[in-house]
Amino acid sequence: MTRSFFNGISGMKSFQTGIDIWGNNISNINTVGYKETNPEFSSIFSQTLKNSPIFSDVGLGSRLDANAINLSQGSFIDSDNPFDIALGGKGWIAVKKGDDTYYTRNGSFKRDANGYLVDDNGDYLLVANANNIKNNNGSYEINQNIPTDNLINNPLSPISLPNSMILPAIATTKSNF
Structure with missing residues (x-):
């Protein structure tokens, strides 16, 4: 019983962190040069029940494993400023x-x-x-x-x-x- 509560709580906590990351991406949608981050989740622990009639995995919840920066090319926006620079492809x-x-x-x-x-x-x-x-x-x-x-x-x-x-x-x- 405790395991099922822990699974639900850890899943909600990690997903809340993911929502915070997505909210940060949305709030920076008009920030010039902003690179979004994507949350990556993983299982905390998983074990296979072998003695049961059906093989199934039992996990102990999830966690936020990493924040991956999306380095794909964004769209170019024309400006009237002669000193603006746009990078195509890789580079900083x-x-x-x-x-x-x-x-x-x-x-x-x-x-x-x-x-x-x-x-x-x-x-x-x-x-x-x-x-x-x-x-x-x-x-x-x-x-x-x-x-x-x-x-x-x-x-x-x-x-x-x-x-x-x-x-x-x-x-x-x-x-x-």
Whole structure:
């Protein structure tokens, strides 16, 4: 008798946690870059009754086993912001808050007072080879001396953009197919 009560109670408790997770997914439906989590349930213990005329399993309830993040591609939404970023497929956007680096799928950015690209929390967008644009007395040019052959090992840094900039065209000198 106690086993049947425990089965019911543990099932209700684990399912309540699942409802909380689904409720969190619903409340974040309009959050840019939000990745839903799916609850995964498991049986606490199961044993097979062998001496009975019918083989059947007797369990001792269920529990929430894990929260799995759904990393499938979401839908793209057009915006009028020229600084918004959308990632297709795998990958994360690096942002810096203080001394810590975080990774997000939220690609909504704007310029702060100093020209740096920041998200809604004020975290700086981090990129490899940032700030390769040099201001030479109002005439902007791209610093082509920054190596681009190994971007993965280059340190990430915040990127700043000038208010207005006109870059002259640069002729292509090398092309690989």
